[in-house]
Amino acid sequence: MKSTIPKKVVFSIILVLFLSSIALAQPITFLVNPDYDPFSYLEEGHLKGFLVDLIGSLESETGIDVEMKPVKFDEALEMLQGEGRYCIPSLVFTTQRKALYQWAGPVAITNTYLYTTEELSSEFKSLEDARNANSVGVVSEYYSHKLLEEQGFDNLIVFEDEESLLEALFEGEIELAPFNSAVLQELLKREQASYSPVSTVAIDLDMTYLGFSKDVPSEIVDAFQKALDGLKSSGSFSDLYSEWFPEQPVPGIYTFLTEEYPPVTFRGEDGEPTGFVTEMVKEILRRNDMSAEILIVPWSVGYELASNLPNVFLFSMDQTEQRKENFEWIGPV
Numbered sequence: 375m376k377s378t379i380p381k382k383v384v385f386s387i388i389l390v391l392f393l394s395s396i397a398l399a400q401p402i403t404f405l406v407n408p409d410y411d412p413f414s415y416l417e418e419g420h421l422k423g424f425l426v427d428l429i430g431s432l433e434s435e436t437g438i439d440v441e442m443k444p445v446k447f448d449e450a451l452e453m454l455q456g457e458g459r460y461c462i463p464s465l466v467f468t469t470q471r472k473a474l475y476q477w478a479g480p481v482a483i484t485n486t487y488l489y490t491t492e493e494l495s496s497e498f499k500s501l502e503d504a505r506n507a508n509s510v511g512v513v514s515e516y517y518s519h520k521l522l523e524e525q526g527f528d529n530l531i532v533f534e535d536e537e538s539l540l541e542a543l544f545e546g547e548i549e550l551a552p553f554n555s556a557v558l559q560e561l562l563k564r565e566q567a568s569y570s571p572v573s574t575v576a577i578d579l580d581m582t583y584l585g586f587s588k589d590v591p592s593e594i595v596d597a598f599q600k601a602l603d604g605l606k607s608s609g610s611f612s613d614l615y616s617e618w619f620p621e622q623p624v625p626g627i628y629t630f631l632t633e634e635y636p637p638v639t640f641r642g643e644d645g646e647p648t649g650f651v652t653e654m655v656k657e658i659l660r661r662n663d664m665s666a667e668i669l670i671v672p673w674s675v676g677y678e679l680a681s682n683l684p685n686v687f688l689f690s691m692d693q694t695e696q697r698k699e700n701f702e703w704i705g706p707v
Contacts, residue, residue, distance in 0.1 A: 402460070404463055405450035405461065407447045407462075408445075411560045413482070416444055424617075431614070432605075436594075455587075462585045468517070476592065477583045477585060480581045480629065481582055482580070485554075485578070486576070487573035490549060490572055495572040498574040503574075504527070505529070509550075511531050513533055519532070531548055540561055544571075578671075579669060612624045631688050632668060633672065633673045635673075647669075651690045676688045
């Protein structure tokens with residue numbers, strides 16, 4: 375039977391497919407922070423770090439050409455909001471940023487804690503204790519700076535960078551300071567510090583994603599997400615992550631969050647999450663042959679992430695009429 379599709383239509387379809395393939399074949403420029411050791415840094419003019427290695431693996435898995443370019447974070451963020459096919463591989467998810475970019479991840483999960491000296495550690499056991507401190511140092515315009523301002527801290531002293539913030543904490547000029555746990559370890563190595571600050575209160579969970587600009591085709595974002603999930607399923611991602619972040623929780627395809635709420639969920643004497651609902655979750659994971667880290671975070675942080683990100687489990691939560699339609703539920707427990 376002869377085709378009744380006009381030649382012009384066939385040509386148009388072929389042309390569209392051809393142009394689409396060209397668009398998908400164009401490289402993506404990854405804007406890599408050169409001062410974010412161990413995530414990414416410059417060494418003798420070459421980019422290195424966990425994210426650099428991960429991007430290389432994802433390029434191989436997807437077959438999509440990428441270009442890595444060292445760019446300061448504030449400049450990169452401005453480029454991401456403009457025209458062009460860009461990705462920041464170290465973009466922490468926030469609800470304010472959600473609609474501005476496209477997301478694939480998470481590629482890292484790290485806690486931001488308030489740290490203090492060992493001598494003062496017994497004085498700061500809660501966020502309220504920290505609000506009543508004489509002084510809390512922050513780095514200007516960092517997300518932790520804005521977060522503490524939003525939570526009513528009026529005792530903040532602003533510093534230009536993390537090195538000066540850490541020095542002020544060591545010298546006793548401030549009582550508390552927020553640091554990303556992974557970044558702090560590298561700072562201590564670089565500064566050859568003789569002792570480590572003590573973590574007190576968790577104030578945030580940094581869910582780090584590949585943040586793509588709106589000009590990147592959604593098919594490419596999906597391809598990177600699929601490749602990342604494949605690396606996680608095979609164990610390759612865990613090997614790479616553990617190489618750069620030993621003893622840090624490894625992000626999986628799913629993220630499990632809970633809070634300090636004994637006896638339901640809480641941190642045990644060994645530092646690991648426990649409680650009767652936590653043990654239920656662990657048993658469900660075991661029976662389904664799944665392995666996942668369970669992270670203890672402030673309730674407000676967990677609720678925000680579960681409300682806005684896929685594949686996040688938050689437990690345990692009261693079901694209310696206002697919440698009922700916003701989540702999928704397992705229980706009651």
